[in-house]
Amino acid sequence: MKHKVAYLGVFSAIAIILGYVETLIPVFTGIPGIKLGLANLAVLFILKRYSLREAALVSVVRILVIGFLFGSMFSIVYSLAGAALSLTAMTLLIRHSGFSILGISVAGGVAHNLGQLAVAMLVLESTSLIYYVPVLLVSGVLTGLVIGTVTGEILRRVPPSP
Numbered sequence: 001m002k003h004k005v006a007y008l009g010v011f012s013a014i015a016i017i018l019g020y021v022e023t024l025i026p027v028f029t030g031i032p033g034i035k036l037g038l039a040n041l042a043v044l045f046i047l048k049r050y051s052l053r054e055a056a057l058v059s060v061v062r063i064l065v066i067g068f069l070f071g072s073m074f075s076i077v078y079s080l081a082g083a084a085l086s087l088t089a090m091t092l093l094i095r096h097s098g099f100s101i102l103g104i105s106v107a108g109g110v111a112h113n114l115g116q117l118a119v120a121m122l123v124l125e126s127t128s129l130i131y132y133v134p135v136l137l138v139s140g141v142l143t144g145l146v147i148g149t150v151t152g153e154i155l156r157r158v159p160p161s162p
Helices: 002-024 040-049 052-070 073-095 101-124 128-157
Strands: none
Touching: 002 040, 002 052, 040 052, 040 073, 040 101, 040 128, 052 073, 073 101, 101 128
């Protein structure tokens, strides 16, 4: 149990650091909110090694810390919505063992973007944001491939906790 708590603490810290690093990387897409999703490396790793409960804990800790340090209440709400949908999609795919880490990560990236879009549409009370879907799908696939590839390597190289 002690080892698991320490492991989760380390990966929460890694997610926070990666979230901070991501705030330093400009992504010029013309659409607000598109990011690389570096912090999701830690979340996907924990989801594969442990369970939804632990991954959700790491995700929420990361979102709250990064949101309070570098964002706003709106960024926290958007991130929580995206994370909830992303974790749900990835958990469903993990339970169906035919999906690779790449497929799981891509689904998570796309679901995260769609979750944030849904919140934006509710907040702005406008369906006109639906035009962002193609760009959000492409960015979710691309970032999901990158995050999935790196997470796969980390899973191979980091031994399970004792």
